[in-house]
């Protein structure tokens with residue numbers, strides 16, 4: 001139950017919010033039940049103050065960007081989701097881009113291209129936000145956020161302090177945001193180099209074409225479901241188990257790319273989790289390789 005007092009405090013603060021929000025609408029997987037509350041702060045200060053109010057009320061919360069690496073639970077998420085989408089300013093200062101957490105990677109990379117700055121070509125087609133990408137150390141085609149991040153602005157939810165981070169503890173799909181658990185990313189600064197605008201655009205077009213050819217972009221998913229196990233590709237291992245097209249309820253191992261679990265119609269989180277168990281079990285049985293989920297479960 002969301003207390004009336006909390007809603008009144010949020011309203012006084014001027015934070016936009018909605019009650020009983022469909023989780024399907026908040027993730028690219030289009031799966032999930034409802035969230036009791038969704039908040040849409042439009043500044044770091046509003047976000048920090050919202051967190052203070054939620055904690056004061058003892059309400060559980062999660063921060064989400066574009067929901068492109070998420071699997072939501074089927075039932076009710078009895079807490080609050082804080083969406084960063086209204087925190088969306090992005091500007092270039094010389095060769096550095098400075099962006100709020102809610103800026104899409106498409107906008108970030110597009111801004112870089114317009115300013116003839118190279119270094120973010122890899123990010124153009126990743127459907128996440130700056131915040132989600134810094135948390136996940138998102139990467140593709142040999143590039144990753146770790147290569148370009150100079151610093152980020154973080155809110156420590158325990159202390160309420162906002163500070164600049166320069167050491168992000170980056171590794172493959174690893175960051176201090178994931179390992180610490182008390183930090184919310186408010187934005188980041190990215191160092192790029194001067195480049196040739198036409199060449200940057202051409203590289204982005206080329207990556208987009210490769211994605212379109214190899215990935216099931218036409219159906220809802222959360223991207224690669226599993227992390228890449230060292231020395232292997234999750235998709236290849238799953239394919240070699242003969243699981244392409246294997247279906248549980250509305251969830252299916254993509255025929256186009258076996259590393260993707262797709263929602264072919266009204267998939268539930270339990271369909272996906274059953275398919276995950278099956279793929280993990282088969283891959284381990286056949287190859288002795290343990291698959292680890294990349295997608296984050298919220299429930």
Ligand SMILES: Cc1cc2nc3c(=O)[nH]c(=O)nc-3n(C[C@H](O)[C@H](O)[C@H](O)COP(=O)(O)OP(=O)(O)OC[C@H]3O[C@@H](n4cnc5c(N)ncnc54)[C@H](O)[C@@H]3O)c2cc1C
Nearest residue numbers: 065066067068069128129131132133138139140185222223
């Ligand atoms: C079709 C498709 C293709 C994809 N291709 C790639 C790819 O090539 N490379 C790649 O790395 N990923 C890829 N992904 C996965 C996804 O886009 C990335 O992980 C992306 O960085 C997630 O960003 P997001 O804003 O959507 O984060 P969300 O999915 O909203 O959140 C991801 C995690 O970060 C947390 N989080 C989000 N924002 C914040 C914040 N501001 N502060 C603290 N925590 C936060 C969430 O709580 C959650 O744990 C793909 C996904 C899809 C659907």
